[in-house]
Amino acid sequence: MNKKSIADFHRRLHRWYAAHGRRELPWRTTADPYAIYISEVMLQQTQVKTVLERYYFQFLRRFPSLPALAAASRKDVLTAWQGLGYYNRAANLHEAAKRCHGTLPDTVDELMALPGIGRNTAHAVAAFAYRQAVAVMEANVKRVLSRIFALEKPDDAGLWEKARLLLDTKEPFDYNQAMMDIGSMLCARRAPRCPECPAQNICEGKASPQSYPAPKSKKAPPLRRQWIIVRRNSKGEIYATPRKGKFLNGLYHFCEGEGGAERRVRGCVYLGHIRQQYSHFTLEAEVYMENARGQGKHWHSPAQLKKLPMSAAEKKILQLL
Template structure:
């Protein structure tokens, strides 16, 4: 095992993604924020856009805790899965200045599951614990040749594999290996530091067959009502957009058609139709067009405004 661990660390030393900003800090808030953002969002988008912008607005847990929720949702706008931002905010308000240091305590906080808690403990405090995200799970399943294992078994195997001498680097190496080498399709086994001992290398894809996602097509219809440089938005009634501002829904209209665009959201493939609206009732919020950038609007609303060149 010692030699395998060393091979993995050597590979990480030369090929790992060391430049990611959250890997060059021991600021627990920064690490925590990156882990929450990286759930469901690509590394490049987090690194180049959202992570630096969010930290500029909320540089510490205290600053985040003091901010009104609409500002936090506004900074999250476009990232999707807004419950992440609401939970981040709630956690900041609960802990105020410092995150707990143990997995057990972290798990009691809103929006922190086993992966996030272990990532904070491993990457921030160098604790000897396993970390299992989608990429690491793929490596573990193949390395140990686990056919359709329960999640619990994957965590158990990851636990037996942790390198107690360098747990942080070991977990980061596995994460990068899954992301760069042990790919879902056509893994590059000949470049893999684990190849000599990997039990699944003959048929790697056998151990990580994915269920086919069934997509649902939907047509949605929204109205655009602008007066005096302000646009009519309403607080969403949908759970996934709780506390976010969205465009008014309308019935399909024959006249006043503006444009149509495509948008994807989880399993939904949407055709979004936009219409000009002359009037809305008084339940709407009038948002100045020049303040839209910081407003808590959904990515769908953002895209609609971009299509009309209003963002």
């Protein structure tokens, strides 16, 4: 691969992007750095379709600016994020908004100093919100680079080096968007469409694309068995508290535990079973109802309960009540 073939690749890529790229995506047509930042965080672990149809516009309507997000309560931000998963993203967004004092920084280093913004997100915000000539990196781009350079076991440092080597510094915005589109529209994990790909002239892996990167053997996530007890007082109020710690931080949950279920659930009424798949484990839980004494801050009427930010597992439990 030499300078001439890379320049040729850039020409092909821009032609392809003009004809087939997803140029109309709302975060590609706005100049608002805040909206672009929100889209980047949402898209970290969620598909474009889901973000577009159910979250991006709704979130921006509710928190239309960085100061509006900073002024919101954590509970409101988590409620708006409900269903998107990976709730630390929402907590970090909120914290970052508070630290920004109204303006999102425009350098990679300053962006990376904010909570929840790693190297990939910082580069994406710099590239798309501030149109800087920096390469972006996400799952699709990693796959495209691994194939173009026939990398079986790419590491981060190697991928960033290749990304910088290929970057079109004259038109970085369209280049980066096109690389992401090539990854999601042409260079699919299975059945890549090489004959249509603008990278054909430089792609060293096109004879055997699925070898790059080499497939990893997948381990099944561990199974976690729990008992969950929904405690209800004589007024029909239910006890639920916000979680602390990294996992689902701030989202409300019921009493839960592992082991010793027989003793703990004695006298409770069995409500049913739930199963929830998380990224790093599978939850299987038996759910019970307990008549309990208590009232005050953490006791919620059924109507209040429905408005609390909760994860998908707790939503399933609500359906058992």
